[in-house]
Amino acid sequence: MRNYKVLILEASSDDAALDFYRELEEIAELTFHSNEGGYTEDDLVELVAPYDAVMITSQHAITGRVILNAPKLKIVAKRGAKPSNVDLKTATERGVMVTWTPGVNFRTVAEHAVMLMMCLAKQTFQQMERLRSGAWRSATGGLIELQGKTVGVIGLGGIGQEVCKLCKCFEVELLAYDPYVPEEKAAEVGAQLASLEELLRRSDFVTLHAALTPETHHLIGERELSLMKKTAYLVNTARGGLVDEQALVKALEQGEIAGAGLDVFEQEPPSPENPLLHLPNVVATPHMAGWTEEALYREQKALRRGNGGRNDLRVQMRAMRPGVPRGRDPLSVQLL
Template sequence: MTYHVLVPDNVHASAVDVLKAAGDALAYTARGQITRDELLAEVANADALVIRSAHKIDKPVLDAAQNLKVIARAGVGVDNVDLVAATEKGVIVMNTPDGNTVSTAEHTLGLMLALARHIPQSHISMNEGKWDRKSYGGIELRGKTLGLVGFGRIGRAVAKRALAFDMTVVTYDPYISAEQAAAAGAAQVTLDELFAQSDFISLHALLTDETRDLVNKETIAKMKPGVRIVDAARGALINEADLAEGLRSGQIAGAALDVYAQEPPDPNNPLIHLPNVVHTPHLAASTEDAQIVVAVEAAQLVVDALLTGNYKNVVNPAALGK
């Protein structure tokens, strides 16, 4: 039997090398990012999908995928996959949680530094022919408190790098113990304590019903005045209108954002033109190093699942019994 693997996104070519190495047991279609209509048509013959974040694998796609057995996400977040519908159909969804860790952690520190030292704004000023040293005085990271909301792989990698900058690190994560936090150099606190203590807050939580709009008008009021907020996790963790209000009022000194509730953001998004916001277009995992790692891992997950029945990094384990 030959299984068919569809790669509807721009996944690194190294994924194809892994699929090709499986020989005649696998056929694949991987011509780069395709349209939604093309996906709906071509998924009908697919036994597996290797995806990034461009496509929503929702119920209509899953209904069209009569032969689909597995989905491998080249990356961590699977909020673009309808896990309930996938589980109901017995489609096993897997991710690659390790591959993006270093790239995302480094990008987070880059955003913090850009925010603290006004690097993008001063670059623009120089490009405009100005020599303005007075408008862009910054702050050091040394001696500041960094609050990490979520202390998984990426949160811990950020903590390790922040400690090298002589920052104090506190974290809120209901799924780890105080001992686990301490082993990574962080103090475990409540969410309200984190808001009150932190000079910088960096978000690393998964997007769930409980974490959606985690940063909102009420929680912003609990934060230390002049706090700086960084988000390289999921845009919907932040209520963007409330964040904009906090930035305009001065309660929040600045924000650095790599992700948005809608991507690309609407031109009328209230955060886009604020002078105290640093923006990047969802680049945290976009290093060649990370893309090779997650592409290879995702393709190997598919090969192992289809050819040997071995599953790893399953995010909807209830589907395994169907």
Template sequence: MALTVVSLGGPVAPEGEQMLRAAGVISLHTGAYPAKAEAVDLLASSGADAIIVPNVERIDQDLMTASAKLKVVAKHGAGTNDIDLAAAKALGLPVLAAVGANAHSVAEHALMLMLALIKDVRNQDAYVRAGGWDKKTYCGAELRGRTLGLVGIGMIGRALAAMVQPIGMTTISYDPFAPAAAFGPHVRKVDTLDELLAQSDVVSLHCPLTPQTHGLIGKREFELMKPGALLINTARGEVVNEPALVDALESGRIAGAGLDSFAVEPPANEHPLWALSNVIVTPHCGGVTEEARRQVSLMTVRNVLAFLRGDTVDQHCFATR
């Protein structure tokens, strides 16, 4: 009997779908962010052997028990905060993640946000579109000579550190869980988050969302940052206390923020960040370039197929076993 894989939140990339078909797998999918009842019905009616999770509100116990045949849950990406890992572990369901598949894309996105902020791209674009052309009003600066502080030195952080070295930035990082080898020759390890915040001109977040990192950057942390510092968040929105961020931006405590993720997605139309000219926002798309989506899909599908066949899966891809 053919295996069935259900993707909750849209199909994987065409290359991934082709890999599933070539393996004789029945591949089904919902639209983006399906209603829970729709997802439960599809999982139950199809007798899914595996769930792939691109875009869904949350994978909870109800979804994980909808199909009696379910053997594995795979995140179409690296972050698994939208999956109830405790429930999965209690059910004996392994959870896989495509660790590192979109690291380069996210690192490029963080660099783009840094450059857009320091070069004042948003405001200059609006100024020219409105008929302005007085270069004496320009207040852009350079990244050269500044210090980048990475909160987290995983694959994304390491890729970003390599990208800013030719620009002339100094890079430091705080990551209490990383081995010494992760920092490499161009990143100086600091022992505390406070130390990193006090020294950095740009603070870029690359840590996972855990109970320990929820609200990691709040009022106290913003007060420790340099006046004129920039905050970049391509991690998870909940790592930052958004009301404290708004206060820091409005008061001028920090100079700007580049945000690709938010505590609630999509954010409300009346979110106070929208009124601030020192903020650049994107819709949590840093890791979904065409190239990254293809790599994430291929890694996710390979992992799922390997697991279902009883083949070896890289241990780093297991969020739970």
């Protein structure tokens, strides 16, 4: 008997997802909704209102207003990294459980960060445009190797550590800035801890892997960009809000840094008029670093099986009963 209504935003179509949806349909009525242009808060207020559970990605901001206007909502299940796009305070106050799937996209995001470094180092897309226009390789060169360069990793969590592991094969010097990581942890992945200022001054590539918090908002701004080498590149596959985009545009236009590789933006999707999409020294992708078939499969598998079955979304929904008191703890559950 299907007692619950579940809204699934940006559904996957891999085998693990389809198996999960079939099993969930045993107890819930599923509704699938997708919008490549993104959802406004008003959209989500209207969409989520009648549902008991909603499954989201990083594209969907489940604000306090969305939660407060969804009286039946019991679960917000996020695929991927920490649910920074969910108002956890309001969720806690309303007794809404929030789950996520940590670790499933560490390697794929790390690979994407290294790919952006390589595209910048080899000017891949500029060379493609030359070739398409009928030109051949440029006599001025300008391409570089990673070997012997210094890579600065800001944020040494799971993804940052994977980046370090991947970069070691290029024989680079690894610097890391993370005030919450001890030296021995950094040493395990071949990195040397440094202050933010030292890392920015010394690095040829600076790659961001920090969580977006009030403390890290605009962590990289005009001052920080001015500390970087003019030949250095900035890579961001974490969250757009870590970087002051206006300051970045200025630094790129004035040659204060050599280029940037971006998978995330302060506003997503970004406006087509965003200067970062039109600068020749920027490589940009549409927040897809964690969107490989393998990572999506692991996400669905995590949601399907949960932590030994205890955190399985099906188990959570069966456990929900009318009259559950509001304001209970804890409501952020990791699915492993």
